[in-house]
Amino acid sequence: MSLAPMVIEARQPVQRSASQRSTQQWQALDAAHHLHPFSDAAALNAQGARVISHADGVYVWDSEGNKIFDAMSGLWCVNIGYGRRELAEVAARQMNELAFYNTFFKTTHPQVAELSALLAEVAPEGFNHVFYTNSGSEGNDTVIRMVRHYWASLGQPQRKTIIARENGYHGSTIGGASLGGMTYMHEQGDLPIPGIVHIEQPYWFANGGDLSPEAYGLKAARALEAKILELGAENVAAFIGEPVQGAGGIIIPPSTYWPEIQRICDQYGILLVADEVICGFGRTGEWFGSQYFGIRPHLMTIAKGLSSGYLPIGGVLVHDQVAKVLIEAGDFNHGFTYSGHPVAAAVAAENLRILKNERIIERMRDEMAPYVHQLWHAAFDDHPLVGDVRCLGYFFALTLVEDKASRKRFANGDALALRGRDICFANNLIMRAVHDSLIAAPPLVMSRAEAELFVSRARQCIDQLARELGYLA
Ligand SMILES: Cc1ncc(COP(=O)(O)O)c(C=O)c1O
Structure with missing residues (x-):
């Protein structure tokens, strides 16, 4: 049972x-x-x-x-x-009531509004907005466009480069695969795209040599600082990482790693993006992997556990600091036909209720x-x-x-x-x-x-x- x-x-x-x-x-x-x-x-x-x-x-x-x-x-x-039959029932009911409507042109629907409020409730303090996609890959493509738009809106359009990690996985679209550090994916189709660079992953067992895990965690994190200094902080838009690397082989960073990454992002004013596609919705024992590691990200990519896979839905949770700028910046020329699809949204909301209530x-x-x-x-x-x-x-x-x-x-x-x-x-x-x-x-x-x-x-x-x-x- x-x-x-x-x-x-x-x-x-x-x-x-x-x-x-x-x-x-x-x-x-x-x-x-x-x-x-x-x-x-x-x-x-x-x-x-x-x-x-x-x-x-x-x-x-x-x-x-x-x-x-x-x-x-x-x-x-x-x-x-x-x-879980409740999810099937919610989907059937929703298909009969409103199978689809878009959210592009001054319209919304109850399901997407409700799911967004539920997400704000379960997300860490300060995450009160969400942008919807159909998948984690699209979520990370959204991240690329969103962070660049954010900096351009603040009058710093040259801040374009995103720093990611070797052996990280962020999806399979051109943007997602570029953020990812999988060389076997880069080999097919001339990736990564310009403006995305990679640093060492925090994999002590493979790369730690004679260092203790804690000393190695600091060393791996400081690769970010070295890369920022090499590129010039004024050109760096964001750092992205999975709290625990999933597809890279469940690489659990040493305890010193994320606090040092946080210090570096804070010091140089770089946006911190947590790809929570796997870690989110309970995998670490917290709602989000960022909470497990005490990370304070600006954006969190979500998918997978958001609907427990019952229907495709993903998105980006946006911290107030970024949301405020985006809201004041005017049009954000980005979105998908099925962003916030009512059936997927209703199923995701029911999934969150089950996670929460039980x-x-x-x-x-x-x-x-x-x-x-x-x-x-x-x-x-x-x-x-x-x-x-x-x-x-x-x-x-x-x-x-x-x-x-x-x-x-x-x-x-x-x-x-x-x-x-x-x-x-x-x-x-x-x-x-x-x-x-x-x-x-x-x-x-x-x-x-x-x-x-x-x-x-x-x-x-x-x-x-x-x-x-x-x-x-
Ligand atoms: C951390 C992470 N980000 C993004 C993705 C891409 O998600 P999707 O396959 O839904 O596009 C995955 C998929 O495994 C993932 O593990």
Whole structure:
């Protein structure tokens, strides 16, 4: 049973879409016509995509009837778990009442106004405005345009450059991918665009050498100061970072990192942007990752957990300091047809109410996370194949190492982690491989029994990988 109260009335038996064709037929149809994101199409089509049929709580089922523990919450988004019927009901009601209307030309609707007020209520002090997008990527594109417009409005149009981080992830649009520090993305299509530069990521395990995590955290943060001085502070618009890097492999910065970043942004008058697309809405055990680390950002990019992934919606939360300038500056020539879409807004608002009323974030932080962290460390701290065991809120990660004591990593670590990911998948556990790490971000509503299953299944899978590599008998 999940942490959230279960919907108790019996569900009508349903004819699931997946049952209309065989798995092979779905795979053939998919291979013939669907280009998947971030995929090697030929390799995928040769193997056939796993067909996900339906979901409930922390589980998804495939078309072969396998019940799979989804320890990635879809794609870091299904924070309240699958199958919450209230959200489906709100969506259906809203589609019947007002399926769409835009907010461009002096109109609004109750759903977007209500969601905005709810966001102002749950966001940190001073965040009273929101600009809507459909995704995190569009949110970060909005950030680029917004910070440049802000500075231009203040008579400093030369303040254009945005400093981001290597191995950060900010999405896949041209702006988002440019802010991101993924070189394999930059290689395709001449990115980053001008005016975006990258500094070192705060990854002590990889880059810390002989420094303590705390000393290294200061060093990594001071790369920002060095870059500002190199560019000239008068040319720098903003610094952007994920409080915890998600897609980069759950990189948890040393405790000294964010306070020093904050000091530097304050000292040089640079806008601080927290990309909360993954960290927001509970992943760290706080509503926002910025609160966990005590960061005081000017803008926060949001998406994913805003609607728990039930419908696409994202945006940028804007601090009063920036909002005041934007409001006085006249037209901001930016927006999307579906900015603040009424159905997505209604679903997001219901999702926020569920998070709030059921105290899902607080219960995860106070009652569950300490227990699951203990399980995670007990399972992996002494594991011969695992070097860096990390967790924070409901982020869980482990890095494979050739030699534990010296933090020596495998030359083919990426391939080994992918093999580990495949073993998990074959054993009905969804984790993700990033470089030489295996990572997880389960739904916030995982029960104790489900948490025990998650960790013990992860351990069995890593043991299997260790046996294949000769690290365990
Ligand atoms: C931190 C962060 N920012 C932005 C994005 C992009 O969001 P989307 O895929 O909704 O465009 C992601 C997606 O994973 C993300 O993790």
